[in-house]
Amino acid sequence: YGARVAQPRIMALLEKHKIPVSFFIPTVSAELHPEAIDAILKSPLKHEIGVHGWVHEVLSNLTGSEELDLTRRAFEYWSMRLGRAPVGIRCPSWDFTKDTLGLIQEMRFLYDSSLMGDDRPYEIVADGKPTGIVELPVEWILDDFAYYSYDRPNYAYLRVSDNDVFEVYKNEFDKAYEEGTMFLLTMHPQITGHRSRIVVLERLIAYMKTKPGVWFATHEQVARAAAAQLRD
Numbered sequence: 001y002g003a004r005v006a007q008p009r010i011m012a013l014l015e016k017h018k019i020p021v022s023f024f025i026p027t028v029s030a031e032l033h034p035e036a037i038d039a040i041l042k043s044p045l046k047h048e049i050g051v052h053g054w055v056h057e058v059l060s061n062l063t064g065s066e067e068l069d070l071t072r073r074a075f076e077y078w079s080m081r082l083g084r085a086p087v088g089i090r091c092p093s094w095d096f097t098k099d100t101l102g103l104i105q106e107m108r109f110l111y112d113s114s115l116m117g118d119d120r121p122y123e124i125v126a127d128g129k130p131t132g133i134v135e136l137p138v139e140w141i142l143d144d145f146a147y148y149s150y151d152r153p154n155y156a157y158l159r160v161s162d163n164d165v166f167e168v169y170k171n172e173f174d175k176a177y178e179e180g181t182m183f184l185l186t187m188h189p190q191i192t193g194h195r196s197r198i199v200v201l202e203r204l205i206a207y208m209k210t211k212p213g214v215w216f217a218t219h220e221q222v223a224r225a226a227a228a229q230l231r232d
Helices: 003-016 027-032 034-042 064-082 101-105 160-178 197-207 219-231
Strands: 022-025 049-050 122-126 129-135
Touching: 003 034, 003 197, 022 027, 022 122, 027 034, 027 064, 034 049, 049 064, 064 101, 101 129, 129 219, 160 197
Parallel strands: 022 049
Antiparallel strands: 122 129
């Protein structure tokens, strides 16, 4: 559903509002749905694709060598598919192990988007030393899965109304706008791509567009702007 029905619906919304975004896609998903990747790459909006694991593996369940192998394979796949090395990574389920940072540095990623140390972009510091890696922090408050997840054992959705979700997103955006910093949503096609939920997304976009000076950008664009500020 996500690749076949939801993504085209989301892509049409992005085209309508001329908004470039970043897609983080497990490699196996890309191999199963090459036409979905083609649609992203052919968009005139120049969307970004970043690394998101091999098969959305749980990194904390892997050995260091297993994590290295799968991350390298994903990196190599996307380097070939994109025609250039991907510059960003989001760990599956934001699972960050003791080995992850070393892999990010080894593969020379510009940024990571898996940690929750701030609301604003920041530089990752390890053992008291700056790494040069820009972190674009995430948060469950701004992840659609937290509101619309399906509880299989109980055959029930988490009961949060679309209007309530909109109010959370709006309030987060309003405060970010007041502070003059980043508002970063994490969305999944198979979740937000449903009809009632994409109405909420379009409503949010329309509201954001009423505010002067809002910059809709990919993660790469934001990370490069943040990196330039870090150098100043």
